[in-house]
Amino acid sequence: MRELEQNIEKVLITQEQIAAKVKELAAEMDAFYQDKEVLLICILKGSVTFFSDLTRVVSFPVMYDFMCVSSYGNSTVSGGSVRILKDVSVDIAGKHVLVVEDILDTGNTLTALFAQLEARNPASLKLCCFLDKPDRRTKPIEADFTGFQIPDEFVVGYGLDYDEQYRQLPYVGVLKRSVYEK
Numbered sequence: 001m002r003e004l005e006q007n008i009e010k011v012l013i014t015q016e017q018i019a020a021k022v023k024e025l026a027a028e029m030d031a032f033y034q035d036k037e038v039l040l041i042c043i044l045k046g047s048v049t050f051f052s053d054l055t056r057v058v059s060f061p062v063m064y065d066f067m068c069v070s071s072y073g074n075s076t077v078s079g080g081s082v083r084i085l086k087d088v089s090v091d092i093a094g095k096h097v098l099v100v101e102d103i104l105d106t107g108n109t110l111t112a113l114f115a116q117l118e119a120r121n122p123a124s125l126k127l128c129c130f131l132d133k134p135d136r137r138t139k140p141i142e143a144d145f146t147g148f149q150i151p152d153e154f155v156v157g158y159g160l161d162y163d164e165q166y167r168q169l170p171y172v173g174v175l176k177r178s179v180y181e182k
């Protein structure tokens with residue numbers, strides 16, 4: 001951990017701020033869903049930490065499921081589709097579905113994923129994103145529940161990675177440029 005922490009420029013969101021925000025989001029969701037049963041879909045891997053915190057503070061009954069997706073496209077190719085590496089294990093038709101993500105960035109991944117999920121006819125389909133980088137958006141998509149809006153900086157921790165590392169940090173930190181520019 002100490003070695004990882006040496007590569008953090010600054011802490012952007014502390015553990016305490018995260019805990020308070022998770023409770024706030026849960027209260028918003030409680031008010032929205034009331035006692036409805038909701039299928040929470042955790043999008044692997046980045047949202048695992050947020051998902052496990054969130055599920056423990058909401059009051060409505062939840063079922064868990066997991067998806068792993070990979071966005072096609074890069075800066076020169078429009079990311080219009082998404083490859084499903086691991087799909088949910090149930091039919092979502094008629095269910096209240098809440099997708100839980102760690103970060104909404106360009107919006108490519110979630111726009112494509114939502115098109116596929118909508119086609120399966122859920123009773124409702126909503127999006128919760130722990131972090132939102134509005135400056136990076138190229139698709140007109142917004143989360144229904146948002147934790148923090150953040151500037152366009154390279155953030156890691158609380159599930160978010162750089163080269164599969166740093167996910168275990170309990171806070172969100174800005175990675176030193178020297179780490180990813182070397």
Ligand code: PRP
Nearest residue numbers: 044045046102103104105106107108109
């Ligand atoms: C992140 C995040 C979203 C996507 C958002 O996943 O979890 O799925 O990128 O980016 P976009 O808005 O520009 O499409 P990532 O590919 O880093 O995978 P991970 O969750 O396994 O770390």
